[in-house]
Amino acid sequence: MKTRWKLVVIAAVLGYSIWALLPSMRYYSMSEDQRNKLTNEQRTKYVESAIKLGLDLQGGAHLVMEIDDSNLDENAKKDAVDRVIKILRNRIDQFGVAEPVIQKQGQKRIIIELPGLEDLDRAEKIIGQTAKLEFRLVRQEDEVGRCLTMLDKTLKGVTVTGTQVDTTRAGTPEAGTTDDKVAANTKTANVDSLLPTLKTDAAADTEVPLPGASPDKPFTSYLVSVVDGGVVVDERQVPTVKALLTTEQAQRAIPTNSQFMWADHATPMQDTQGRVLYLVEKTATLDGSALTNAQTRNDPEDPSRLNVGFTLNRQGAIKFGRFTGENIGRRIAIVLDEQVRSAPAVQSKIPNGEGRITGMKDDEEANDLAIVLRAGALPAKISVVELRSIGPTLGRDSIDAGKRATSVGFVLVVLFMIWYYKMSGVLASMALIFNMIIILAVMSTLRATLTMPGIAGLVLTIGMSVDANVLIFERIREELKKGKTVRAAIQAGFDKAFATILDSHVTTLITAFVLWQFGTGPIKGFATTLSVGLIANMFTALTGTRVVYDIITSRRHVERLSI
Amino acid sequence: MHFFENANYNFVRVRRRAMLVSAAVIVAGMLSILLHHGLKTSIDFSGGALVEIALEKPVPVQEVRSIVSNAGFGDAEITRFGQEANYLIKVREVEAKKSEAGAPGDSTGTPEGRVAKKLKAALTAGISGQQVEVRRVETVGPKIGTELRKAAFLAVIYSLIGILIYISWRFQFRFAVAAIIATAHDALVMLAFFSFVGMEMSISGIAAILTIVGYSLADTVVVFDRIRENLGLRKREDMGTLINTSINETLSRTIITSGTVMLTLVALLVFGGEVIREFALAMTVGIIAGTYSSIFIAAPILLEWQMWHPNKGRK
Numbered sequence: 001m002k003t004r005w006k007l008v009v010i011a012a013v014l015g016y017s018i019w020a021l022l023p024s025m026r027y028y029s030m031s032e033d034q035r036n037k038l039t040n041e042q043r044t045k046y047v048e049s050a051i052k053l054g055l056d057l058q059g060g061a062h063l064v065m066e067i068d069d070s071n072l073d074e075n076a077k078k079d080a081v082d083r084v085i086k087i088l089r090n091r092i093d094q095f096g097v098a099e100p101v102i103q104k105q106g107q108k109r110i111i112i113e114l115p116g117l118e119d120l121d122r123a124e125k126i127i128g129q130t131a132k133l134e135f136r137l138v139r140q141e142d143e144v145g146r147c148l149t150m151l152d153k154t155l156k157g158v159t160v161t162g163t164q165v166d167t168t169r170a171g172t173p174e175a176g177t178t179d180d181k182v183a184a185n186t187k188t189a190n191v192d193s194l195l196p197t198l199k200t201d202a203a204a205d206t207e208v209p210l211p212g213a214s215p216d217k218p219f220t221s222y223l224v225s226v227v228d229g230g231v232v233v234d235e236r237q238v239p240t241v242k243a244l245l246t247t248e249q250a251q252r253a254i255p256t257n258s259q260f261m262w263a264d265h266a267t268p269m270q271d272t273q274g275r276v277l278y279l280v281e282k283t284a285t286l287d288g289s290a291l292t293n294a295q296t297r298n299d300p301e302d303p304s305r306l307n308v309g310f311t312l313n314r315q316g317a318i319k320f321g322r323f324t325g326e327n328i329g330r331r332i333a334i335v336l337d338e339q340v341r342s343a344p345a346v347q348s349k350i351p352n353g354e355g356r357i358t359g360m361k362d363d364e365e366a367n368d369l370a371i372v373l374r375a376g377a378l379p380a381k382i383s384v385v386e387l388r389s390i391g392p393t394l395g396r397d398s399i400d401a402g403k404r405a406t407s408v409g410f411v412l413v414v415l416f417m418i419w420y421y422k423m424s425g426v427l428a429s430m431a432l433i434f435n436m437i438i439i440l441a442v443m444s445t446l447r448a449t450l451t452m453p454g455i456a457g458l459v460l461t462i463g464m465s466v467d468a469n470v471l472i473f474e475r476i477r478e479e480l481k482k483g484k485t486v487r488a489a490i491q492a493g494f495d496k497a498f499a500t501i502l503d504s505h506v507t508t509l510i511t512a513f514v515l516w517q518f519g520t521g522p523i524k525g526f527a528t529t530l531s532v533g534l535i536a537n538m539f540t541a542l543t544g545t546r547v548v549y550d551i552i553t554s555r556r557h558v559e560r561l562s563i
Numbered sequence: 564m565h566f567f568e569n570a571n572y573n574f575v576r577v578r579r580r581a582m583l584v585s586a587a588v589i590v591a592g593m594l595s596i597l598l599h600h601g602l603k604t605s606i607d608f609s610g611g612a613l614v615e616i617a618l619e620k621p622v623p624v625q626e627v628r629s630i631v632s633n634a635g636f637g638d639a640e641i642t643r644f645g646q647e648a649n650y651l652i653k654v655r656e657v658e659a660k661k662s663e664a665g666a667p668g669d670s671t672g673t674p675e676g677r678v679a680k681k682l683k684a685a686l687t688a689g690i691s692g693q694q695v696e697v698r699r700v701e702t703v704g705p706k707i708g709t710e711l712r713k714a715a716f717l718a719v720i721y722s723l724i725g726i727l728i729y730i731s732w733r734f735q736f737r738f739a740v741a742a743i744i745a746t747a748h749d750a751l752v753m754l755a756f757f758s759f760v761g762m763e764m765s766i767s768g769i770a771a772i773l774t775i776v777g778y779s780l781a782d783t784v785v786v787f788d789r790i791r792e793n794l795g796l797r798k799r800e801d802m803g804t805l806i807n808t809s810i811n812e813t814l815s816r817t818i819i820t821s822g823t824v825m826l827t828l829v830a831l832l833v834f835g836g837e838v839i840r841e842f843a844l845a846m847t848v849g850i851i852a853g854t855y856s857s858i859f860i861a862a863p864i865l866l867e868w869q870m871w872h873p874n875k876g877r878k
Contacts, residue, residue, distance in 0.1 A: 391697060
């Protein structure tokens, strides 16, 4: 009677396991062609019920983003991560990645998994971009001129080493002319030494002389030209000028209602590259929150290029109309993430709340910008703190390696067990197969992910899972040696081995559980397979193996046991 | 077939010598770690960037090195593996190098990310005449490493506490302490091994150590279980003999289970591929240490304890 119940349980577990594994077996035995033929519905069904492969096996990118909420107030901090996740999901969906995983980790981190992703740089841009759009009035020439003169005055004596600014001698312009000359010399020398780190093709650049920094004009001497309502700095000196502008002395020179902003791209100039620096109004007139839509459209002047057209909501449109109406002839900076994309001059009042952003490098950039603008700006800046990207071929190689290691490990263990324990070894091997089926079935039921370390866990489980049977067999052998009958030896063997199996498996489970708690991604996968393996192992040894012995010994009197 | 059928080795007699050997290995290992200023850590812990590329036909490592140096990473580590056309390029502790100060126009990337991009660009452009496939890119910020270090340390501590409670409950406190010492021994031997062969401490290294902690404990528990059983059966026997008998009685199981695990580890070492190899190697060392410690360290500690502080009713 007891045996019958055990048989029922075993049959139920085995039946369920095989049923749970069917979709996986069908899906993963399909060829690429067959999979492509599936309808979307069929595909989703398979993907939902088949075992999930980790990124390290199917290729893709794993990113950990951290949000910088230092600029947010307490209230905004609370749900900042959730808001960011919502926007990121929106962006990623529009970007077109199948089955992305976007998860909150702790208070400030977000885990993003993008299976099968190929163009990492592009994805990183779409995800990481804050996409804060603003419209700011550009200061007029006379104002800029006044500010520059002030800068020259206040920055006298400020020296630059690389991007490090020494302001200790500032405010004492009369401090010995020779010193100033030396300072000026070191300044140029340091700027030169900065070159190789800024540009990889440094050879072409060194031919173009850089404007020297003169002691009389510590700031304006860096400027090479004036365009589009801004001043131009040689691309190679941008870090130096940036550093200068952050000094306290410079801050004193800049009017309180204005601020400097850089262009987001370099402007080609004679023989070299320049970057435009704009003086703009400190408060933005309008920002991206008024945006209702953004679409790519053809550039009316050059139909081969794409622009991003945007539409503002009613309120935004009214504000924008008034703003453009009041500033005809002046320039408006279109600012994206603190960088000026372009600064077109207002030709006429724009009443309908529609505008466009020009100057896209290529169509891809235009598409991506439209996506991020539509999805909205992130409430806080985020940055990548960890990135792991696996190419599809490495994943395939890992799968092959995993298959080989698993089958070789399996064959070795089975051969050993049968050689050492004869028919009982065959029994242990069957339990082993049963074990593997249960592990995979539980993993697919739990929607756990199979990773390369997970496969290692599986292979290791093959070795460890015979342990329960080894404990039992060794015990039975001992009892047989003491002269017990086969049936009594089996009974005693199982009884005595039970406590040992329980204790040894529970201790291993404790560490597997800790590993699962502490681990990320792949390690979790390893801990999962290991834990499930240990439990399956106890189950098969204590019920499966037992039942077979019981059946053998109950039917007839057994003289000898093949063990 | 039956190994160790009538095993009757005097393990207990050599216990002090065995402990000395273990202590020597561990002390040497710790000295080696000190001399090398700590263990070498993977970018998981140190932070940095890693790029793996595959070529159609191999080029000398020097060629890859000169490309990487020209890109500004003279201290990158380059290893070649696989069918000799795979190269792994690692740059550590990017944060410390100020050379990657933010280029204008790149507001989202981290210094590590920029290093990876630069490496990728330099390698794809630098190796001429053949396709360069970027197989893997990893960048880890320094903050992650610090957190991971803390988490790994806590994981080991938590699992030891869990074990201490479980074994104290199922056996006795002294069994728990002996098991913990034996397990710590295995972890330390693995760390020593990492240092001797210059292997990196990575997340998979931590996973290997924790797995061995679990495995070695199970191994020790099997021996302890027999001791507990014999303590009830042979009340008259002196502790030394009883422990020795228990080790011998479980010896065949200890060796067979270690053996089957070793078989699978060999399969992983040979066929598991590059990603898994280090893990499998660390595991192999751990299994050897774990098997050794459950025979020569764990049970003998019980005996030492008994001699130092006799349990009532025992010689």
